[in-house]
Amino acid sequence: MAVAACTAAAVAHQQPVFRTSTQFVTVDVVVTGKNDAPVTDLKPEDFEITENGKPQKISEFSYVSIPVAHRAIDVDAPPQPPSDVATNGESAKASRAVVILVDDASLSAKLFCETCVDVMFALKQA
DSSP states (O other): OHHHHHHHHHHTOOOOOOOOOOSOOOOOOOOBOGGGOBOOOOOGGGOOEEETTEEEOOOOOOOOOOOOOOOOOOTTSOOOOOOOOOOSSOOOTTOOOOOOOOOGGGSOHHHHHHHHHHHHHHHHHO
């Protein structure tokens, strides 16, 4: 049944519409002064965030200090387990990964199938 819906969606193909929105964007900054010393007493009003030339509200602001780690090495500790990250080969120097996520929690089976067909059609056109 799902295959039939996908096939019907492919036949009645329409131009895909992608809607996006962003409610919260995190911006990390590092501010240094003389001799590259961090400036620690800044406030939100010391910054201006713009998007397309339009000022944006800074809704959260905090100073984060990550101290230099000075820790003793335990020579008697057991060795770390082997890494579970592997590769099938060396990736190209100019490669990139593209992730397309379709949230099916709010889509009907038919709309999900149509969305997948639209995405695949758009990728073939690229």
